[in-house]
Structure formats: structure tokens, C-alpha cells
Amino acid sequence: MSELDRYLQAATRDNTRRSYRAAIEHFEVSWGGFLPATADSIARYLVAYAGELSINTLKLRLSALAQWHNSQGFADPTKAPVVRKVFKGIRALHPAQEKQAEPLQLQHLEQAVAWLEQEAQAAKSAGDQPTLLRARRDAALILLGFWRGFRSDELCRLQIEHVQASAGAGITLYLPRSKSDRENLGKTYQTPALQRLCPVQAYIDWISAAALVRGPVFRGIDRWGHLSEEGLHANSVIPLLRQALERAGIPAEHYTSHSLRRGFATWAHQSGWDLKSLMSYVGWKDMKSAMRYVDANPFPVMPRIVEKPVVI
Template sequence: MKNHPQNLPTNTPTPSDSTEPRALLSRETVQAYLNAATSESTRKAYRSAIRQFEKWGGRLPTDSETLVHYLLSRAETLNPRTLDLHLTAIGQWHRFQGIANPAVEPLIQKTMNGIRRVHARPKQKAKALRLEHIATMARHLRTQPDSSKKYRDLALVLMGFFGAFRRSELVAIRVEDLMWEDEGLIVRLPRSKTDQTGQGIQRALPFGNKTVCPGSALRNWLDTAGIKEGPVFRAVNRWDQVQQKPLNPGAINQLLKQLGTECGFDFVASLSSHSFRRGLSTSAAREKVDFELIKKQGGWKSDATVWEYIEEGQRLTDNATTTLMEKMAALEDID
């Protein structure tokens, strides 16, 4: 039976009952959902791009002529990929204001194509850590005097590599996300770069030899720090006191560079948290681990990304010249 207006409860608002507080609440709620639709890192990148455009002298809304001048003035100093991000940020601002987006006009697109052709630079990739690098780091940490930081850093390195975690994922792990099984550790990721809607991702880490086992290293860290709930990887101050707050994501890059320097690596400048993910995938590829297993462990959505890592890992082991050099060596032996 359909409800008629006279059958509505007396406290049910009708369209004519709208008030300013209700409208204000509605706007705030909508804005909250709009913010949730884009990751915080993306919003930060967009805000930075807008600030740089305004610092240059641009104002929003803008037009294609101003954008062309902006592109030309920055083409010599900014990577084309950075300029693409700036255009995206400016374009998004116009879209959400309901204003025509000048960034998609043919003049702007043609100008950007020209800038890419003239000023394109190879993308700087993080150094892929190999198994021997992780072993060296772990061995170095074990030789250090006992401290909370030592156990945290060892757990972080082993978890980061074998779990192929992003730094945002590592610092977001909470004790409540850990599931200890007889065979190993399952880490639930409530949210990830490839899971912005929060459907949930799980990363499995089997138990192994204690010297290289990420699960055992994590248990030692949690026991040493007395962590029973909340963030797993936390800041440790200069007095080796474990803090309540989670580790800052940027601290992972700093840790890797520090460890790389102490271990005598000659590629410290190209180390970053992404070295874990690249390292796991390329190391697994060299050991001929199945494509699907590599993809699953890293939580990659794109097959193309995984194949890129596999090809990088096997470019010297699976190479057309190997057979030819062996053949040539055999011919020289005959001579």
C-alpha cells in the first residue's frame, strides 16, 4: 500500500521543511564523499600543482592562452610528466567547478605533445633490491647492538621485500590486521592504492628459515616493543623509545638509504620504498616463479606491469645472445 502525505509520521520532513542547517549539512556530507573519492596523495599532488601555477602568476579559472604561456615558461625546467600532472590538476579544478576545461583544448594538447618530444626524459626508476642485497641488510642489522629500532628495522626490511608492500601499506598495518596461522602470517590490507574502495586485500607470508623469515622478525619486533594493538611499525626516538604514532612513510626511504650507505651499496641514490616491490618481482622472475604467483604477491592489477618486471628480471638470464656466444665459443675451440 502506497504511503500518502497524510499517512506520514508527524516528524517526517516534507520537501517544504528544508532548512538552512539541513542544506549546510548536505553540502558538508557531499564534500566529504567527494574528498573520499580521491586518495589523499592525489589531492596533495593536485594542490601542489595548483600552488605552483598560481605562484607563477596564473589564476583560476584560466584560459588556453595563459596555459600555453605557462607550459612554455616551464618546459625547460620541469619534466613533461610533471607538466602533465599540472594540466590534470588544473583541468580537474575546472571540471568540478562546472567550467569549460581549457587543458583539453587542441592548442594545449598539441603544445604538450611537442614538449614531450623535445624534452622527454627517461623515467627514474627505483633500484630493484636483489636477494643478496636484502641478505646483506639483514646481516648488518643483526650485528648491531640490541635495540628496539634494530628489531623494527629488520622486520620492516623483510616484510617490505617479501610482502612487496608499498610504504603507505606498511605504515598502515595494525596489529588487528595480522592473522597468525600455523603455516605463516596473513596481513589484511583494509585499503590500498589498487583497492581504494576498501574491499580488502590479503598478503600471505609463509614461515621460513628464522634468519630470513618476515613473520618471525615481525613477532620479535612486536614482543620487544610490547605492541599489542594499533600501528605495527612505529616511530622510535633517539633514546630508543617506541612511540604510539605510526612511522612516517617518508622514513622508510630514509631508512633504506641509511642501510644502503652502511652496507656500502653503490646505488644508494636510487633506493626508495619502491625498491621492495621491484626487487621482489624481478628476483622472483629470475627464479622462474610463475607469473600469477608474482602478480598475486604484489597485488598488481595490471598484467602489463608484472610482465615489465619479469622482463627486467630475466633480461640477462633469458637473452638471445647467450646461445650465440656459446656457439661462437665452440667454433673458436674448433679452430
């Protein structure tokens, strides 16, 4: 790979690249389309999957096809009037309510963390290192994900070298890039230590139990308690979260990794945070994005469980 190709590749996020590659393969292999495509063939492709794929998936397919044509020096057929009109018709005839993750309620967060602490103490007494490690890792991931409003990919890309934690004081986390950081300038996040459900102490307990000094914060753990050298994949956060909640006796089928982010946003909103502060803390650029995460049903407000954290 040339230096030019390396920088061009770095301009597109890995998840986006994989999604676009899969979309192009679907158009060519699954549907039998040809590239470069005509506006008419793309319109027929949309019609073929109008009742099967969601609006968002069809939008992603169009974006992938547009990117392919632009990168290869061809005119973009997805901008043709017939394609736009067909897509508008699909939206009208196949309206679908956007699915949202169930917000993790504070009482369920407390229940899960209490259970994980019980698991950790029992494992420590029994000399069960694999169970101890999993309990400490899961508690740290859930509490950091909730109180910092992190996405699953952000949690998985945290590096120990970029984290500074001080027991009883707070934690500072640096992410070189994230979805909301379009310019890849890097962003530093801060969260204070709490009296209860403390993400700072949970992080320290996990790092100490795992004896980690560098590399990914959150990693896989095998049955013998061996830690992976690689960080967790973002797709593994959902089963990890659900398993932890189910062990604590919480029905978890409706929870996803976004449940942590949405749960915090809803809690903060119901606890009196103004929308501007919430957007700044979580990293939303527009109000529409923020409001999709704020649940209308009030959570019980837990006074003084957390100061209003700081984001730099």
C-alpha cells in the first residue's frame, strides 16, 4: 500500500468501510447488479428490497454506491431524479418507527453492579480468578459506559496509556478519535468519583485485578482467566451487557450497548440538566440527536449521586 493509499484509507472509518464493502457486495452478488450502475438499475434495486430492508439500510446502500462511483471517477447515479423519487415513494409506503435501545434504568444499574460486586467477592474467596476478572471488567465497562455516555466502540478503543484515574477524585480519559470527532482532533473526557456506583473505583479495581499497565482497557477473558492482547470488539459489548444483567436477574433482551448512553441521557435530563450541558457532555452536535436519546418517562432522581461532570 502506497503512502497515498494509506492516508486515503485512514480518512474512512473501519466500520464505514466494512459496511460499504458489504453493501457493494449485496448489490453485485445478491441482487446481480453491474458496476458502474445506471440510475434505472439502482431504482430497480431499491424497489426489490423496499419491503425487506429498513429505510436506514437502503440509505446506507445508496451512500455506498455513491461513494464507489465517485471514487472510481464515474458520475453518481444515486443523485438521479428517478432514484430520489423512488426512495421518496418507499418512505411513504413503508414508514417504519426507528427502533431505539431501552434505556438502562438507574435501579437496574444499581442491581447489576451490586450483583457483580457479590460475584467478585465470592470469586476472590474461592480463588476463582476468571470469574473475578469478568466481574471486575464488566462492572468497570458498565459504569464507565453509563456515566460517560460512551458508545460501545469508544469503550473498546480506550487505552490504559490514555487514562488517568485517582481514587476518590476522578478519571480523565483521552480518545484520539470518535464518531462525533469528525476532524480526528482527539477529545479528553473527565468524570468525578462518586459516593455510589463509582466508575473511577470500578476502573481501578479492574486494572488492579487484571494487573494491566498498557494497551486496551477492556479485553476478552478466556475460561482459564487469560487476557487477550486485543481490545474487545464493539459487537461483543451487547452480549456482555446482557449476560451481566441476566446474571443479576434483570430481563435484558431489549438492552443494547446504546442502553448505557441513553440511560445516562434520560437520567441527566430528568435530574435537571439543561439540554446544552447534556449535549456538550455526551458529544452530540445537534438537538435532534440528543432528543432521540432522552426518554420521556422519568426515572427516580437520585440526588447528589453525581456532580455535573466536565468535558474538555
